[in-house]
Amino acid sequence: MPETGGVDGGSGPDGAGGGGARPEAFRVDLRGVVDILSHHLYSSPRVYVRELLQNARDAVVARQDVDEAGGSGGAAAPPDGITVTVEREEGAVTVADTGIGLTAQEMREVLATIGASSKTGDLTQARRRFLGQFGIGLLACFLVADEIEVRSRSARTPDAPTLVWTGRADGTFTVATAAHPLPRSGTRVRVRARPDDREWVEPARVEMLVRRFAGLLDVPVRWHGGHDADGGALVTTSAPWAGDDAAAAAWCERELGFAPLAVVRLDVALAGVRGLALVADTPGRVGHRRGDRVYSRGMLVADDNTQLAPDWAYFVRLVVEAGELPLTASRESLQDGALLGEVREQVGAQVRAGVERLATGDPAAFARFLEVHATGLLAMAAVDAEMLDLVVRHVPWETSEGPLTLAHAMRTRTGVRYATSRSDFAAFAPIHRAAGDLLVNGSYVYGAEILERVRFASTGSGRIRPFDRHAYLRGLAVPATGDADAAALTRVAAPVLARFDVDLDVRRFEPASVPVLLVGGARGATAGDAVGPDARDDADPFADLLDGPAHAPARTRLVMNLASPAVGALATLPDAEVRADAVAGLYVTALLLAGERVDERHGALLSDAWRSVILAAGGSL
Ligand SMILES: Nc1ncnc2c1ncn2[C@@H]1O[C@H](COP(=O)(O)OP(=O)(O)OP(=O)(O)O)[C@@H](O)[C@H]1O
Helix, strand or coil, rough: CCCEEECCCCCCCCCCCHHHHHCCCCCCCCCHHHHHHHHHCCCCHHHHHHHHHHHHHHHHHHCCCCCCCCCCCCCCCCCCCCCEEEEEECCCCEEEEEECCCCHHHHHHHCCCCCCCCCCCCCHHHHCCCCCCCCCHHHHHHHHEEEEEEEECCCCCCCCCEEEEECCCCCCEEEEEECCCCCCEEEEEEEEECHHHHHHHHHHHHHHEEEEEEHCCCCEEECCCCCCCCCCEEECHHHHHHHHCHHHHHHHHCCCCCCCCCEEEEEEHHCCCCEEEEEEECCCCCCCCCCCEECCCCEEEEEECCCCCCCCCCCCCEEEEEECCCEECCCCCEECCCHHHHHHHHHHHHHHHHHHHHHHHHHHHHHHHHHHHHHHHHHHHHHCHHHHHHHHHHHHEEECCEEEEEEHHHHCCCCCEEECCCHHHHHHHHHHHHHCCEEEEEECCCHHHHHHHHHCCCCCCCCEEEEHHHHHHHHHCCCCCCCCCHHHHHHHHHHHHHHEEEEEEEECCCCCCCCCECCCCCCCCCCCCCCCHHCCCCCCCCHHHHHCCCCCCCCEEEEEEECCHHHHCCCCCCCCHHHHHHHHHHHHHHHHCCCCCHHHHHHHHHHHHHHHHHHHCCCCC
16 A cells, blocks of 8 residues: 655654644645745756656665665676666666665655755764765755655665555655565666656757766766666766866866866865866956856766856856865755855855966966957956956056056056046157156056056056156246247247147257147147047046136147257248248148047148148158
8 A cells, every 4th residue: 555755643642732722733745845946946857867867876875874784786786876878769767776675664754754854963963075065955856757666675674675666746655575686785776757848858858968967976977878787888087176177178168168278277176176277368358158068076066157257257167176165955056154155255255366366487388368358357447456466467568668467567656646547648758768757558447446446556656657648748948948949849839739729838858759649638629629528538528627727628738849859940940931831731640659549631731731841841742
């Protein structure tokens, strides 16, 4: 007669509390429970394969504690470990293990009681050794089948009988002695799919699931397609972190589909977490990490897990053995908690250390890393103090002295300045170089934010300042009053520049190779053109306050360098028209040097200037 699973008919003492009412036991509607599992716990019916593998694995581990006296042997004995077999015609899957097995009493107590597990005695100890803990995993078989058959021979006594437990989705089960004993102790669980669920027991699918879930399992797993009589093909392989970097890279290419730029080893001893951080070969989206491949005792938990790495580590994908980190009941993610938080922090620190090692030990690999991930790295540094630190120490910036790290620049120079516009950097870098000052190009995406943070961080305080072109220009030597060259140049150039709505500023500075500098926001084009509002977007917002009377709009200034031979000789040109064309030409040169947008009209001005100068120098039309 079938027994009813999950119902305990026991009762408490009559009259205890509750006015003499007899305590009754909860009843369990197994179909209802399975319905909850399938809709709210498990992501897909395919997890039945994982749950069976997991139970088999735990049984093999538990067996290691028991010294079976002469239990195994015989020609038909299965090989040590786990074997999965599919009967195509029957639509059945069998997972056989050489594990601890079950006695009749254990079958009644742990197989048929929802929430009962043999693995929860000492939770910490159990967690260290077993995958199961909740006592519900076996029910996953009801996602695809109406009946589960567990054929088992306990390893606890040498002459244990082989028993068959048959559990049904209607909540009943039977225990009987098997007609055909198992050749050695262990368990075979067989599920035969419902006609509607045959897709879940298709051999190709089951093989794929077994390889996926159990590929790294810590006990050997064999796949037996059901045709040959041998022990089946070994599915389990060694973990990617067990081999060298080349093996890890090959694994990454095969399993994750990319050739990693670098491999960082992870080892968080406090939770037995081990694995790899594989540096992606494409930029990815900052702040959008691809999930990580997580295993527990070699059983696949997820390949899109986002709990183990900090968000900023978007440039790596992890493959990790989660060690003692507990899993949720669905077994598809990790339980949140202090331990997970600590592990995440250490994983972050180890990824950062890996990037540092790359930066210091393998410059070529680090350069490749920056080529792909620089923007992302800078984006993270703009918000994360530790990434900022890494960027300061290892990322080279364009400076007036060539590429330098900010750390090096600040260590070796005083008064380092950074320009946040490309045009300022282009125009002022040569002047800084000539004066022995250092200018950093901070016009990259996130450059301004990062340099601003560095400026106020303890490492940077006082050593790096934003570049202020107005203040800098005020520092450039003004020709003495009465300087004849300056007066002559002003007479020649000021009226021409006025046509472009541009003021003249005559200075004398090094290097002489810089004839002109454009300062201010306007991109005046040709004479008579008004300066459009959009032309002001590059202007220094404080320029009005610093330079002009209150509320006066900042006017574009052309700084002409009297130290430049071209500028110095300008006023000596005899022909007024040539002089005017040359001034206009220098103005366009200044626009170009400042990286301003120029158009056809500027091209015409430049062309006129060249024509006039060439003709004046003796050329002919
Ligand atoms: N192959 C097996 N060999 C021996 N015992 C088994 C086997 N499969 C299941 N059992 C027993 O049945 C119990 C219940 O299994 P079930 O999968 O429902 O839960 P669990 O593995 O304990 O926990 P979880 O729900 O976390 O998986 C197990 O604790 C174990 O004692």
